[in-house]
Amino acid sequence: MWIPKQGHVNEIKRVDFQSLIQGKIPAIIIKNFYKKSQCIEISLKINSIQKSRFQKNKLDHIGPFLMAHTTRKKEYFDSARKDKKKRQMIFSTETEPTAKIFSLFQKLFSEYMISTAKESKNEYSPYIIRIHKKGKFIPIHKDNVKYEGKEYELSKIDSQLSCILHLQESEKGGELVIYDKNWRKEDERFRKIDFGYYPKIISKSNFCRISNLKAGDLVIINPNYFHQVTKIEGESPRISLGMFVGIFKKQQQIVGWA
Ligand SMILES: O=C(O)CCC(=O)C(=O)O
Numbered sequence: 150m151w152i153p154k155q156g157h158v159n160e161i162k163r164v165d166f167q168s169l170i171q172g173k174i175p176a177i178i179i180k181n182f183y184k185k186s187q188c189i190e191i192s193l194k195i196n197s198i199q200k201s202r203f204q205k206n207k208l209d210h211i212g213p214f215l216m217a218h219t220t221r222k223k224e225y226f227d228s229a230r231k232d233k234k235k236r237q238m239i240f241s242t243e244t245e246p247t248a249k250i251f252s253l254f255q256k257l258f259s260e261y262m263i264s265t266a267k268e269s270k271n272e273y274s275p276y277i278i279r280i281h282k283k284g285k286f287i288p289i290h291k292d293n294v295k296y297e298g299k300e301y302e303l304s305k306i307d308s309q310l311s312c313i314l315h316l317q318e319s320e321k322g323g324e325l326v327i328y329d330k331n332w333r334k335e336d337e338r339f340r341k342i343d344f345g346y347y348p349k350i351i352s353k354s355n356f357c358r359i360s361n362l363k364a365g366d367l368v369i370i371n372p373n374y375f376h377q378v379t380k381i382e383g384e385s386p387r388i389s390l391g392m393f394v395g396i397f398k399k400q401q402q403i404v405g406w407a
Pocket of ligand 1: 372
């Protein structure tokens, strides 16, 4: 059985992260990592930014992400800097996500230094907020900065994890499916031109479908395993915050970025 480790924040152990990196479990799920009331407050602020006259309600994410800037480093770092104000408008000191997520890692990896990734004087984008409305889905894909982000110093990490904080659930759909298939370079044959991979890549793989997620839950996956988010079918958008976490073993350093 390939099932997630689920529990309260105090029940998650360092060995669970080792199991995740080795692909022995598909995910770590921390229920109620944020309180419902905090998620409502954060989502209201996200909606007000989304509806501002500058955005014309077309926005489906807040914050730049590295994968959309693999060859445009300056633009990525510039917009990460510019978006700082927006991030401060959304979160209070109590709900600031890097502090909350880093403290989880710090407790378990006490000998590691943990911070948002930096390169020279530039800070990486700390996280991205995704607003997925009805009809939207994320196709089968993997995330691997070592392969796709070669122009960035960050690509020298040893391991990559993906943290997804759920801020608002949709009534239906928007399930996370993780396949027991670790990406290898030869899988690029199945890559689509725009984004994602043809379903043939996972047709023989065991998988885990996570469908019980609620606002406040934190899900951590090994994003080198193929995964997708099914179509959002409900009226209320699925709002989530994504942060990658990279581990430099020798330097005993953990970094976050989007
Ligand atoms: O929103 C999710 O559940 C998954 C997002 C995703 O594809 C990722 O973190 O790589």
